[in-house]
Amino acid sequence: MICFPNAKINIGLDIVEKRKDNFHNIETLFYPIGLADILEVNENFTPKKLKNYVENERGISRRNSFKSTGINIPGNSKENLCLKAYELIKKDYSVPPVKIHLHKIIPIGAGLGGGSSDAAHFIHLLENLFSLKIPVKQKLNYALQLGSDCSFFIKNKAAFAKGRGEKLESAIFSLYGFYLVLICPPIHVSTKDAYSDVKPRKPNKPLKELLKMPVSEWKKNIFNQFEETVFKKFPGIEKIKIQLYNEGAIYSSMSGSGSSVFGLFDCLPDEKKLKKKFFDGFIWVEKL
Numbered sequence: 621m622i623c624f625p626n627a628k629i630n631i632g633l634d635i636v637e638k639r640k641d642n643f644h645n646i647e648t649l650f651y652p653i654g655l656a657d658i659l660e661v662n663e664n665f666t667p668k669k670l671k672n673y674v675e676n677e678r679g680i681s682r683r684n685s686f687k688s689t690g691i692n693i694p695g696n697s698k699e700n701l702c703l704k705a706y707e708l709i710k711k712d713y714s715v716p717p718v719k720i721h722l723h724k725i726i727p728i729g730a731g732l733g734g735g736s737s738d739a740a741h742f743i744h745l746l747e748n749l750f751s752l753k754i755p756v757k758q759k760l761n762y763a764l765q766l767g768s769d770c771s772f773f774i775k776n777k778a779a780f781a782k783g784r785g786e787k788l789e790s791a792i793f794s795l796y797g798f799y800l801v802l803i804c805p806p807i808h809v810s811t812k813d814a815y816s817d818v819k820p821r822k823p824n825k826p827l828k829e830l831l832k833m834p835v836s837e838w839k840k841n842i843f844n845q846f847e848e849t850v851f852k853k854f855p856g857i858e859k860i861k862i863q864l865y866n867e868g869a870i871y872s873s874m875s876g877s878g879s880s881v882f883g884l885f886d887c888l889p890d891e892k893k894l895k896k897k898f899f900d901g902f903i904w905v906e907k908l
Contacts, residue, residue: 621749624656625741627732628772629802629875629882632827633844636782637820643768643784644815647827649791650733650772650779653800654906657690657738658723659702661745663716684717690724701739701766706746708762713752727902729808731846731876733773739766740773769876780828793831795908799888801869803860804880804902809850814877817849835884838871850878857881863897 633648664685684706686697693700702720709715720742726734740763747754756774763770768784779788830842851858857874860881864872869883880902894903 621662621745622658622660623741623745625659625726625734625737625773626652626654626656626776627726627734627737628652628769629800629873629880630731630844631838631873632830632842633846633876634823634827635815635818635820635845636822644818644820645783646781646785647823648781648785649793649827649831650769650781650785650788651793651795652773652776652778653802653904653908655726655732655802655904657725657734659738659741659745660721661702661742661749662719663749664719684720686720686722688722688724690722691726691728693722693724693728701735701770702742704766705739705742705762708765709743709746709752709754712758713750713754715746715750715752718746718749727804727880729810730804730880731809731874731878732804732880733769733876736763736767736770737773739763740770740776743774795835795884798835798870798908799885800882800904800906800908801864801867801885801889801894802875802880802882802902802904803864803894803898804904805856805860805898806900807854807857807879809854809857809878811877813853814846814850817852818845821845835870839865842871842873844874844876846877847874850874854879860898860901867894867897 628650631649636645638644726732743759743762759774760771763774764786768786771786778791778793780791781788857879861872864883869885872883874881
């Protein structure tokens with residue numbers, strides 16, 4: 621069984637306060653986009669492994685297998701969020717071992733939520749594969765244990781987010797008709813580092829109100845607060861934002877804690893020109 625875990629962008633992001641548990645409360649809008657990984661999950665058993673299956677019936681347990689291709693995923697594969705999601709579900713439901721193949725396309729450390737999306741979509745896949753009928757509330761609970769923005773990808777619709785990103789409120793919001801240009805330079809921005817120098821503050825005006833403005837007015841009113849610290853450490857990321865405006869973007873912003881930067885356009889930009897200008901980065905263009 622195959623699915624396509626998609627990325628998200630943040631429109632506006634305020635770091636409101638630092639909590640006693642050293643996490644931060646934020647306010648932002650999560651918006652799903654078409655850029656996606658490829659995730660395949662199947663039961664880890666085939667007729668060719670009949671002998672292993674018979675051994676399993678005698679008490680020798682089969683194991684999960686995890687394979688990743690595409691962009692290299694740093695760290696121990698045993699710590700992948702899909703495997704962690706499996707262990708959470710296994711506590712409540714009877715599920716056999718599975719074979720997981722994740723083809724990674726969404727850039728890592730780019731503020732696009734790729735890992736969280738993989739985990740949330742894995743929950744859906746496992747439910748469908750074994751007809752588990754997991755209540756949405758329970759899926760959200762699993763997601764919350766896996767990552768701050770993982771809950772968003774369970775419903776995968778535009779939503780205002782508060783708290784660590786797990787407190788969601790559905791948003792009647794659409795960027796339909798705009799062209800999205802997403803640029804991700806070969807820079808990994810650690811979320812921990814992005815938060816380290818940030819100074820929390822409450823916004824003068826709620827994001828909900830600001831987003832009622834025409835997109836043409838967002839440039840002077842809607843900001844990602846992480847840009848204040850990330851741009852100082854990585855001026856090349858700020859340069860991308862400036863270049864997107866120079867190319868005609870109506871609005872441009874860094875997504876999440878970086879390093880990706882997106883621009884919204886009225887008309888389809890010249891992709892050859894974009895590839896020449898951002899030759900060393902990942903480029904994604906789509907009509908929303």
